[in-house]
Amino acid sequence: MPARVTLAAVAAAAGVSVATASRALSGRGDLAPATRRRVLAAARSLGYARDPAAGGRPPGSARLVDLVLGWYHNAYSDEVTAGARSAAAEAGYDLVLTEERDAPDDDWPMRIRRRGSAGVVLGLISPTASQLTALTDAAIPVVLMDPQSENSRGLASVRTTDRDGGFAAALHLAERGATRFAIVLGSPPYRYGRARNAGFREALRLARPGADLVALQVSWNAAAAREAAVPLLRGLRAGERLGVFACTDEMAAGVYAAAAATGHRIPDDVLVVGFDDLRGARWLTPPLTTVRQPIREMAAAAVAALADAAAGAALPASPILLPTRLIERGST
Secondary structure, eight states: OOOOOHHHHHHHHSOOOOOHHHHHHHHHHHOOOHHHHHHHHHHHHTOOOGGGGTTTTTTSSEEEEEEEEOSSSHHHHHHHHHHHHHHHHHOOOOOEEEOOOSSTTOHHHHHHHTOSSSEEEEEEEOOHHHHHHHHHHHTTOOESSSOSSSOOOOEEEEEEEEHHHHHHHHHHHTTTOOSSEEEEESSSHHHHHHHHHHHHHHHHHHHTTTTTTEEEEEEESHHHHHHHHHHHHOOOTTTTTEEEESSHHHHHHHHHHHHHHTTTTTTTTEEEEEOOOOGGGGGGGSOOOOEEHHHHHHHHHHHHHHHHHHOOOOOOOOOOEEOOEEEETTTO
16 A cells, blocks of 8 residues: 655655645645645645645545535526536536625635635636635636626636627517617626627617617616616507517516516517526516526536646636527517
8 A cells, every 4th residue: 555645745845844835735824826836736746635634635636626606596506506517527526516605704715725626616706806816826726607897817717698699689679570679787787797788789770770779777686677667668658669688587577577567568568588598587478588598508618627627738718608599489
């Protein structure tokens, strides 16, 4: 049986003291990033297995991938989890679900470091600089799924063609005979919302130059969309058909509620297109026409990129883009 690699051997290979090697492997102490990376590389090269009682394992030593989301147990996170879990299993990894809490004492990056995860998928959250530093200093690769801002801080990312999706929505509403148009935008105006808005406006200028367009900026939920849409629908005149593009399916459901509250029928008076194609879209009455973003496939692509990185490949320098597709149903 081969002898167990010692902490002293790791320290010698990295050219540091045993105390420094211990701090680097446990994620503790104020060390230079280059020093921490050198120790972690030496530990991986030697096959060092840290005693759990000592405070953690070297990053990448466990067959684990972390999925970090701001929330779980909704339709979106269920799709992300399903895609990530399938890809992790195919690559021979277990998936760990980690929830980011909006609290100053939330130490999820350090927990990830201590369990030796091979990589992290961050979904729909904006990590702080210190959180990213805690991971990158430990040489734990990170992939952003649907980042909220254009500035990805040099990290790999997976996205969908949001602008193309908004473009397709506008063309579809114009082709279906809408005489007026509205777009329901989310606030804060995240990157993907801005891209959907830009695509919609560009297509509308081409298909219906000078068309009447109202923009409703609301929180990213159905209740806010309903409240904003009710006054608009009350002002709809006889014979007009309002074409509404909601930047999420949930906000589209709010437009449905506003139509019901004001006595308007979908799709006779109001045409509605959403974005996401979550499972609830087809349960609305009538079923919702929506732009499908491949959420499961996006999550799977993020995990696959991490598995490749663990095998020695470089993470992609450019965003991984997966295409959207308009799904036509009864709301148009």
